[in-house]
Amino acid sequence: MKFSATTLTTLAFASLGLVDALVIETPFLNFPQQPLKLDFEYDKFASKLSGYLFNEERTNEFFTKVSQVFNEPLDTLTSETKQIWKDFVFNSKQFRNMRLTMPGKKLSQVVKQNFDFYVQDRKAVPNHGLRIKATPESLGVDAVKQYSGYLDVDDEDKHFFFWAFESRNDPKNDPVILWLNGGPGCSSATGLFFELGPSAIDKSLKPVYNPYSWNSNATVIFLDQPVNVGYSYSSKSVSNTVAAGKDVYAFLELFFRQFPEYAKLDFHIAGESYAGHYIPVFASEILSHPDRSFNLTSVLIGNGLTDPLVQYEHYEPMACGQGGYSSVLDEEECKSMSDAIPRCLSLIESCYKSESIWSCVPATIYCNNAEIGPYQKTGRNVYDIRTMCEGGNLCYTDLEYIDSFMNKPEVMKALGAEVSSFESCNFDVNRDFMLSGGDWMKPYHKNVIDLLEKGVPVLIYAGDKDFICNWLGNEAWTNKLQWSGSKKFSNAPVRKWEVNGKHAGDVKNYENFTFLRVFDGGHMVPYDQPVNSLEMVNGWIAGDYKF
CATH class of the missing domain: 3.40.50.1820 (Alpha/Beta hydrolase fold, catalytic domain)
Structure with missing residues (x-):
């Protein structure tokens, strides 16, 4: 059976005593893609793992253990497994979330979901x-x-x-x-x-x-x-x-x-x-x-x-009785929206041409205020x-x-x-x-x-x-x-x-x-x-x- 580096790393943690209990869930429909579940206390685990991280002899022991126990050539595992090792330890947020296979802690909230x-x-x-x-x-x-x-x-x-x-x-x-x-x-x-x-x-x-x-x-x-x-x-x-x-x-x-x-x-x-x-x-x-x-x-x-270049023309007619529902704005407000349309469309055209935030953001602010703002002020949905x-x-x-x-x-x-x-x-x-x-x-x-x-x-x-x-x-x-x-x-x-x-x-x-x-x-x-x-x-x- 061919094990992935992720699975090997997890099993090695257990075999080295870095975790207290290892439970393999069955059935494995497509092993090794389904995860192993680990029961452990995070703080104890982190303490044990840090002892391996900064000790070259123990790090070598880890990789040798992986190779021996699972009959995988060491040189084919080292690069990928080291990256997983690095991911677990150096990125504390990732590590506490138990990225890959394990439940853990999410910031201030304890999450132990399998x-x-x-x-x-x-x-x-x-x-x-x-x-x-x-x-x-x-x-x-x-x-x-x-x-x-x-x-x-x-x-x-x-x-x-x-x-x-x-x-x-x-x-x-x-x-x-x-x-x-x-x-x-x-x-x-x-x-x-x-x-x-x-x-x-x-x-x-x-x-x-x-x-x-x-x-x-x-x-x-x-x-x-x-x-x-x-x-x-x-x-x-x-x-x-x-x-x-x-x-x-x-x-x-x-x-x-x-x-x-x-x-x-x-x-x-x-x-x-x-x-x-x-x-x-x-x-x-x-x-x-x-x-x-x-x-x-x-x-x-x-x-x-x-x-938007086409759609923003139609806020005024929709609000002002041309969309199949009676007008919800007075004549002055409708005129204000209509008068703002040329400027709005000019700004959107500039955004379409450049797709730059320097043209697209002004178009968003101006058009939303001019074409959506009057409707919102009515308190309508x-x-x-x-x-x-x-x-x-x-x-x-x-x-x-x-x-x-x-x-x-x-x-x-x-x-x-x-x-x-x-x-x-x-x-x-x-x-x-x-x-x-x-x-x-x-x-x-x-x-x-x-x-x-x-x-x-x-x-x-x-x-x-x-x-x-x-x-x-x-x-x-x-x-x-x-x-x-x-x-x-x-x-x-x-x-x-x-x-x-x-x-x-x-x-x-x-x-x-x-x-x-x-x-x-x-x-x-x-x-x-x-x-x-x-x-x-x-x-x-x-x-x-x-x-």
Whole structure:
């Protein structure tokens, strides 16, 4: 049996008496990728290990022991094993988190969570590892098989949390969907518990079964990204979509390597809001890896921010009665927004040309103040023009229940969470993307062109009562997108979209590009229109791109 250097190092620690007990979990489905679990007291272990680190004779004893006990040539192990040794000792934060195979301490919070799988492929995804936990059904979120865990980027101290739910129908054959919430800086727990996941959370902090969950006919993965969002954490920050995309690709590659039964299935990326930036870039990153171990079947973007240069023209008409809802601003305020549009668009054009923070940040600040600010001052819900904002920063009281649920100690323990607390949105991440990275106004719609030209189906759907990423702007940029089928798409007829015999929206399609206006949906379509939302996603993942 061929042991990895990680496994050899761990076993050597035990054989040298550096740990008090070694427990090997069975069965080993793909040994040695699944981890060994160690029971020990951290402080005693650290003290013993430091004695080896600074003593050359004892260090040589360590490597000799590895070679003798496991019958591996010393010269083939030394380089890789020394790097692991160095990782464990020199990076105290990494060491205390027991990166690789062991539970340990996370800063001031003691976390002794054991993960059931560990995946690492140094050639395909250098410096990345995936810890996976078979999440107990006792949480009551769903009765299906589910997994949670972390993608660890060891040399950058990044740790991304995910929670995956198998399909309720036929997990061996149903497709896989990765769901991403936006912000930037908001946890995908919002999608999980407020929109399209297996359960909602009520005021008593109990899961309430959702019969319209998207895992009705698909396995769905909810990922907290970028770092420092939700249960994800890091001592560093990510402030642009391109960098975030590389991390998401690494996560997917390792996830599908651990679960090859999912890798052969259709795979879709879906999300909303700032995912209008994320998804085109992430999908392009995936396509740039021809040796990937999974398919990319399609992408779905709901009420997204994708092409700001086109979309920012449509805040004024949406707020002022031209989007299918009566005006919520007076004539003077509407005129002020209209008058600011030329200056706003000029700034966004400069950002598109240079993609420099020196042009993109001013565009973000000016346009958001001029085109979104007047609406926000009314106190109305930016995610639903029909309602007033209530329930904290995100305007919905029920979202506060999710925060409370995710902060319950028993929930955090069951999921293997390694943070001291959970919050649905991290506004520091939001500011970093806007100001440090200048990411908000960048022309990521160009990546949609790349996807379409490579034959990847793209669905843009929009609830027509949303203000912040409204349907007028989304319809406009899809009509103006310059790709090989642009003329035929823009000239395609708008057709009725019917659900259960009712006119539920309007749809437009040409080849692999579709725009869907969802009637009476806000920013979060699955929340406002659960039946129609599930009908939409089921049709799309079944290959009905025309609806």
